[in-house]
Amino acid sequence: MTLSVREIDTPQGPARVHVERPARGASLRGSLVLSHGAGGGVQAGDLVALRALVDDGWTYVRVEQPWRVAGRRVATPPRTLDAAWVPVLAALCRGRWALPWPLVVGGRSAGARVACRTATGVGADAVLALSFPLVPPSGGPSRDHEARLVLDAGLPLAVVQGLRDPFGTPDDVRRALGEAAAVYAVRGDHSLGRHPEDVLVAADQWLSTLTQ
Template identity: 65%
Template sequence: MTVRASVRELETPAGMARAHLLRPTRLRGSVVLGHGAGGGIEAPDLVELTGLTEDGWLVVRVEQPWRVAGKKVATPPKTLDTGWLAVLPALTQGRWALPRPLVCGGRSAGARVACRTAAAVVADAVLALSFPLHPPGKPEKSRADEARLVTDAGRPLAVIQGEKDPFGSPDEVEKALDPAAHVFAARGTHSFTKDPFEVLDEARAWLDQLP
């Protein structure tokens, strides 16, 4: 299968964002991924998920405006949402609109953004990598309500979590979320391992079950 790569720069109220698209010749749907607060789209797990193009998924990795601007520290959550809420309509409308089903997701902070905005961007499902359930050592400061926004809206949610993630173990995440959420354990910590092949395997298996 041939895969065509392209890059789109998109204006948002938070600054310029950049979308890196990998479009296979036979399209099954789209997976749009955001990066974390401490890194970019070159994160090993996000790179690993580009392998979904082999199954016909158009994969988009989105660089948030703060990253495009060369800043080292992520902007506040509301600003991250603002950027994402401008990028998704630009990608899902017009002649080159992404095919559905539309799966939004990302790693860490990007996963939180995808959960918070799933309803607004009309995502068909959400794929969350390393969802930061709580700050390390502070389980009382749970962010489970953000992930529940997805299942409360009746949308499928998958969370792939490192077995030793200090932001929340797979067991913690499973207990905190709606039973409808699918939680998968992968080797490693918040960044998984240097070779996070399990992330692709779990994502592929879950996507195969979507309507």
């Protein structure tokens, strides 16, 4: 495994990417590019646990949004997150940094929303959503339409959701998205921090279906 960290310029300021690649000579399965939530960073337990996928042939990239790199505590508006994410993916998919395909994009919470909204624009082959914030705990409209953008484009979508997630349980997500989405129920709430190994097992199981 090799780890490299670099910054990529975006219209919202520099983003930081943590790129981990399988050892030289390993059989490559594809690339997984994930971003963090609206109040956390790339050291979230579930995002860290997924580093183990590198040993299974996946190139794994954790993306720090510009607001996080700048030291802010709370995310900027959704449109600015999308505006930063798209050029980051473009930079990762060309030149000497080009990632191996298939390209799976995603993230946790707000990062999952960004990936769903931009999946077709960045040329993704599939989307992995961790703790998708289906409905705000304080009330408000469902965000299922963002996840449906992925399904309507014919792309595989997996949602890994905590059994006690106040933003929507796995059953809530299943009812909202139907059978087209692969929904994995894991222990925990929205943070998924106490049992990140469950997230790894679910992600590995789903990713295996993409490369069979």
